[in-house]
Each structure stands twice: as structure tokens, then as C-alpha cells.
Amino acid sequence: MATTTKIGLEIHCQLTGAKSKLFCRCSSDYRGKAPNANICPICAGLPGTLPLLNQKTVEFAAMITLALGCKFPDDIAFYRKNYFYPDLPKNFQLTQYNAYSITSIGVDGKLEYGNGKDARIRRVQLEEDPGRLVYASGSMDTSVYVLIDYNRAGMPLVEIVTEPDFADPKDVRMFLDKITSIIEHLGVCDTKLEGSVRCDANVSIDGGNKVEIKNISSFADVEKALRYEITRQRTMASREIQVRSETRHWDDARKVTKESRTKEEEQDYRYFPEPDIPMVLLGSEFVSFILQSMPELPDTRKERFMSKYGLSAHIAQVLIGNKELADFFESTLMIYLSPKEIANWIVTDLMSFVDERQKKEEDKQHLLFAGLKVGPEHIADLARLVDQETINRATAKQILGQIVRTGEMPSALAKKMHASRIDDASVLAQAVQSVFQMEQAAVHDARRNSNVANFLLGKVMKITKGTADPKIALEMIQKKLKED
């Protein structure tokens, strides 16, 4: 029985690319610092302090807005979302809000994310992160007091909200990969940092009630959470139980969505514009400035790779799928310009050495090539050696296999191998000589029938225990056959 599924997303991206927090001068590099060592009167919500909007964060949010095809309003404003919670220093969150008039940085966009599919972007907005609660006994339920760390409070976040345009968790996965690629190319967020990107989702099936899923800790878990929830809803539907409109929490340990604690009374955020932050004028000059100064988007880069370097769509797509790959590729080109060669070496051969684990999103903590000792200069060198026919492709692959461990330059290694090959040549000559002596009948036949040379080759290979280069050995055999 076919069901229609509607999935919408709410993505939060920390602007770790900014050097300070959203409304104060505290460093944005709070990870790993002692609790409450990265705070100031403003982000701690001390009386008499005023928010000071960070110019860079507006710039970054604007780049994301453009990348997602959204429109800008003439000016932007900030609103207070009023509610109490121990991780909120002011007991309100500074955010953006469009219910009264459009004042968030971006609205009404669209993003194509692959296989000809696209999703509409409802809005893009700036807001601040709250502090962090820690439970002494490890769980919220059993701790007799809570421990609060305000280091994260005031960190800049960009929230991206989509329309419920996704019908399949696989599509969501593709979309999130695309978002990651965009964010990395723009340099606004280091997605490898823990908690720097989070995603909440909402699901409904067959026009039923919408369920929000919160507390999904990484992009990788979104697909899992969605599959679980969709199954849960389908099961209920098959039993003719109505799905309630609610918010559920993703339990990472048990891999299930759980009902949230029952709320006693209805929350009311009483939004109103933040009086301490005047509206910020954008205008056409601002938009031009952003367009001019923003880094190249992955799609633009892909187009450029295809048109300028003649790469295939598939290869280009793989390169831009991870900014590190694309950057590595272009750095290599700067040393030696052989785009198709180099692209192949990177995408096919080099990637095969990358730890399988690292390729999967779960371990996106480290750089792709972290374990390998090669840089652009190595690949450039390798490509040049092959182009100049100094070595053949098979040897090149061999060399690559070795230098990823040693970091040696390919040309240095090739020289060593060539030298040893000369030694090998005399060993080979001896082997051929021995075979000619032992197989005189075959040698006689080979002079009349060239195919028999292969029999002799087989013998040479046997004697040299397979280490001989067959091409060279055959050449030697044929030469010798002509001589005598």
C-alpha cells in the first residue's frame, strides 16, 4: 500500500567561521575551554548590557541566503523569543521572526540537490545559541542539581527551514550532503566540529498529523531517525490508530523516537522586536558586495571543472562533494597542469587509500587525507612521470601505494626502482640465457613460430619467480632469437 510521506527540515549551523560571538566580543572558539572561561557581561546576561551585532555573521548569513536562492528583505530585524530555561542567560533568545513582517535574512528560496530533485527553502535566519547544561550524575532525571556552562551562549547560528518537500529519507540525506558542501565551500562553518551542524525534522504520512523530531545529534542520524519515525507512523496507520501532532525526542542510544515530557501549560513566546538592535539596512549595494566577495559555490566550481578542465560530470561531482578533494585537485593543478590525469589519480587511486571509516559521515572529524603522507606535490610529480612516460601506469600505482606511507616523492622512488631495474636487467639477461640453454628445442621452434616465444617467456617468469617485467623479458627473448 503506497503512502505519501512529507518531510521538512530545520537545520542549525554554527557560524564557527566568525571569530567572535553573535552579540559580544567573546571568542567563538569555545570548545575545550574550562567552564565559564569564555564569557563576558553581555553573553552572561548581566544587568545593563546591550547586544552588539557582529557584522561578519550578517555577511555569512547573507552568503548562505544567496547560495540557497533566497530573497533578501530591505532590512533585517531581531526579535526576542521569551521563555525561561536555565541555559538561557537572559531568559529570552535573540532570534528572527517573520510573522508580523519579513525581517529574517532570507526567504523563499530553492535548492537543487541531485537527481533533478529540489526543495523549497522557507527561510534563513540568524539567532543565538544557548549555554550548555551538564548533569552531575549523567542523567537529567537523577541529578539533584544541574551544572551550567555559558561558554556556548551567544554563539551565532544560522537556521535554515525547508518546506516539507522531501518524500524519502534518502533524499534528505542527499540534501544534507549538499548543504554540508555549500557551508564548507563558503567557509562559514567547520562541519567537522562537534555539534556545529544539527538538524531537526518533521514528518507526516498520508496527510496526517505532523510529528517534530528533535535532539538529533548529527546529520548522519537524521536518516535513521526518519526511517524509524516513518515506520512508527505507518504501523499506527495500519492499526487505524491516529498519529498525534507532537514533538518527539530522538534517543540516540536506543535509536528510537520518544514522547517528550508532558507540558503542563501552553508556552507563549510573546515575540517582539529587540529594541536594542536597530533594523539593519541591506539594499542593492549590500547584495552586490556579498556576491562579489563570497567564495565559489560548489555547483559553480563543478561547472568550472567541467568547462575549463574538461572533466566529466561524474568526476567533477565527486571532487566538489568534499571541499578537501576539490581544493587538493586545484592545488595539484597549480604545480602541474594535467587536469584529467590528476583528477583520475585523486578520485580513483588516492581515494582507495582513504580509510573506509573516514569516508562515512560518522567519522567526519578528521581531514580525509589525514592518515596519508601525500600532498598535491606528490600527485603532481606522479602525473608528470606518467605523462612523460618515465614510468608506466602499473608502476605508478605501485609507487603511490608506497609513498602514501612514506611520504617520499615519486620521482625519487622511481629513480631507485629504475636503478634496481638495471640490476634486474642483468639478472634477467642471465635468466634468459639459462632458459635458452635448457629449452633448446623450444628455442629452435620459436625461430620459426613466434608464438612459441611465449612459452619461453613463461619459463623466464618461472625462474625469476615472477619478478621479471614480462614486457622487457619478451623483448630480450625476441632479440636473442634474432641474434643466433
Added chain:
Amino acid sequence: MPLPLYTLEAGQVVEGIKNREFSAEEYISQLLGRIEKVEPKVNAFVTLNKEEGLNRARMLDKKIRDGEQSGPLAGVALSIKDNICTKGMKTTCASKMLESYIPAYDATVIKRLMSAGAIIIGKANLDEFAMGSTTEFSRHGPTRNPWDISRVSGGSSGGSAASVAALECTASLGSDTGGSVRCPASFCSVVGLKPTYGLVSRFGLVSYANSLEQIGPVGRTVSDVVSILNVIAGSDENDHTTINSNKPTYSLQERKGLRAGLVMEFTEGADPGVSKMIYNAADTLEKQGCKCEEVSLPSVQYALASYYTIATAEASSNLARYDNIRYGFDMNPEGYEWNSYFAKARSNFGEEAKRRIIVGSYVLSSGYYGKYYLKAHQVRSLLKHEMETLFKRYDVLIGPTMPILPFKIGERIDDPLKMYLVDIDTVVANLTGMPAISVPAGFADGLPVGLQIMADQFAEQTMLDIAYLFEQAAKVQRSPEL
């Protein structure tokens, strides 16, 4: 016998100390003596800064002896309203919620005043979190009017005005959200000024209603108020609502030929004793070459509703941070669930604060935004347009600062709405962001009456011109016998 040092104006103090007619230490000591004598009657201070005040005086004296440069306010003793943050000095906002709060930073205005050589002699009493018009909503008891200690001093900067009138300091710094500098200035027969919104930094002013309030000086003369304004005015990178412009300087000048509009709605709504004094003031101005005509500002009728909507809405949010977790008073969080802890801690707000938080939450609640908050803002635009139209024909608008004379302590305390109505003349300036000053106009039944002068945005100089002109002509007594 020479007059005591504590009767000197700011300019005289600075000159006297610079010329070594007397030392700063002598001056501060005399003030402290005066404070000891009259404080039991007035109750203007929450905290006194005796040790530090004397130390700073001694340091200034040394500077003078060594021939070093001293600032434009060197030796001037200021009382600072206790909702303005002073680093290392308790700042309580007259609330239990900030009982033991010691700020980690100085307000920008404090930094500027200290650089100019001023000495902070103490923190002045106020209505809790600046919400009130009589300083009766303070947990330190009401500040009494030095002219009649059975009566209110006005509010919320009652401590500021009373300390100036009672000669307990040279001048003072208050804050004005709906009249809180001008009201007590009027009731205590001193000068109080509310600058144009955005002229003076609010960094370090504990927020009550951020879109309405400004820090303002209180002094015995227009000259003193100008001296302080010149030091504190100017843009501040720590307050994005300050206007980006060159640092302004104001002077004292007697300009003739200015035109004043006497706002009918204000005079008609005032007690007869008060309006009589205002008409006298208009006569005085005319004799000085100023043209006075009656004008109308019809939207005044909506002003109070607009003010109390916006002020309570902003207050309900500004006061949310007082949950006693990061600062406040000593109450161990262990043993409580967080909702209970917050509610229990916050039960320590005073009555008026609680009321305003509830009203503010109400007007902002779901579905009411258009009905109250948005409408209130539209009233602001309406008033602004009406005033700007008038300012095309008149240089200033005048009227009584308060519609009534200072009343007995306790008289209006059980009737919140009745209390709110006294703000009718003052809220207009806050709603429109325009500057306003109250200067002593004389006495009715032995009680002070203040003349309010309002000008267009950033037209402080014009406003001060008329204020100075009037002051010199009217020569109203500035301090009572205590």
C-alpha cells in the same frame, strides 16, 4: 560667615579646587557631614561611598598640588541613581533581586564622568527597577521631599533629585523612562534633563524600557546640568542605539526672540495652583523677549496608554533575567526543581514590579500584539508627526512638568492607575524620543512647581537656551532649610 562649601554649584567647585581656595578633601568631608545631618530626614541614598570618595578627593588634591591637568568636573561630587552600574560598588536597583550585586564593569557614563574628575559620593535611591513616580516602591523606604518631608520626592529618580535639593551632593545622574528625571526635579525644585534618545549611552543602565529611556543629569542650575551633559553625551560603540555623530558640546547662552508653544492639554489637565505658576512662567518668558502662544497636541490623550503598554511589555522581558542563578541574593539552588526555584526567587520582586511584569506579559501574549503593542507604537509616530509640525512654527513646547503638586507619602500607593496618571505631561518626550528639561518655576501653597521645556530631536541647545533664559529671569529658590 561664608556659605558652607556644599552650597556651591559645580562650576564654583571646580574653580575653587583648581585655584586651591579649598581642597577637594575639605569639600567632600563637608558634604559627608551634611549627608550625616540630613539623611535621616531625606533618605536619598542606598549606598554611601565615604572611603573611596575621600580617597579620590585626596588624589585630586595631590594632582592639583603637582600642577597636573584636572578634568572639567574635577572635584564635583555626584550621587548616581542605583540602576546605573558602578564597577566594584553595589548596584541594587532598590530591589531584593539585586541585593548583593556588584557590577563587573562601569557604565559608559560613569567611565566618562570619572575621566572628567568627578567623584561618586554614593548611589541614589529609586523606585524598584525605575518603575514608579514617587520612589515609594523602594525596599529602602521612600525618599522624602526636602521641601516637606511628609511628601513624596517624585520618582523614579527621587534619590537623585532630593540629594541635590538637600545639598548632599553637587549634582546627580538619574534615568528617565516616562519622566523619572523630570518628575522628581519638578517636585524638588531642581533642574532635570532627559536627552534626545540616542544622545547618551545606555550601556550600564539596567534596562526597564529600552526604547524609551535615557540617562539624564540633575542639578541645582541649568549650568550644572550642561556641564554634566557635555561629559556624558556622544556616541558609544557599546550601545548601538546611540547616534553616530561628532561629540556634541552645549553652552550657556541667552537667546532672545525664540518662540514657545504652551501645550493646552497639559495646562488644562493640571491643578489650578500648578497652571497658574505656568502661566506666570509664560509671562516671564514673554518679558524676556520670547513669544508664547497656546498650542494643541491632540494625541496626548493616547500617550499614557501607549507608554504603559510599551514600558510594561519591555519591562516584562527585561526583568526575565532575574532568576537568581548568576547573580542576585543568596539562595541555595539545591533542593529545588528549576521552575519552583525561579518562581520562589522572583517572588521577591516588589508589588509594582510584579504588576508591570504581568501587564507586560498580557499585552505581548498571543493574539494581542496588534491590539496593544503595535497600536502603542503607532501612537508614537502620531505624536512625533504632531510635534514635528509644531516645531516648524515654534522653537520649544512648554507646560507644567507635573499636573499636580507633590502629594503626601502613601496617598496614591494603593491605586496604581491613579499613580500612572501623574505621568501625563512627561511621557510624550519619551514616546517621541525628543529632549525635555524641567526647571523650577516657583511655589504654589509652598510646594515646588516645575516648568517643562521640550524641543525637537537633537535640539538640546535651543531647549537649554530657553531654560537658561527663564532661570536667570525667574530666580527661584533652589534648596530648602533642612
Added chain:
Amino acid sequence: MVVTREEVKHLGWLAKLEMSDAELQRYTAQIEEIISYLNMLDTIPLEQVKPIAMKKKFSELRKDAPENFEDAVLGTRYRKDGFVKGPRMV
């Protein structure tokens, strides 16, 4: 009834203000009076009037240069290993 006792109680919950029954009684009457007064705003035909707003240019915003605040910020003595101790969550 412009404002009911229940509404005031709910607003008290939203604002985390604990009120005794006596307080609730007294405040409800006073708040009702105040809201009735504020209701006059509803009668003004102001749809055409645009609220005035102060605006800032993008160039006037704070530059992204981090600064460490050196002095102690927090004023509570209830701390543990640098964390602020707060009441339990459930």
C-alpha cells in the same frame, strides 16, 4: 470581565512569578483596571500610520574582532569546577 483571575495566574506561570492567593486577588482587580485603560488603544483608527524605526547601516555594525573579558563575570557563590550550580531539572 476584562482579565480573569485564571489569566493572571497563567501569566504568573509564564513569567515565573509566584503569587499568594491574596496577591492574586489584589493584582487581578488592579490589572483589570489597567488593561481597561489600555484598551483605549483599540479605538484609535491607526492602520495607515507606519511605526517609526531607527535604522543602522551594515557598515556600522561591530567588526568581528574577538576580545577576552578579563574580570570575573558571575556573582553567585554556588559553583562547581567552574560550572554554575542550578536547581535540578525534574
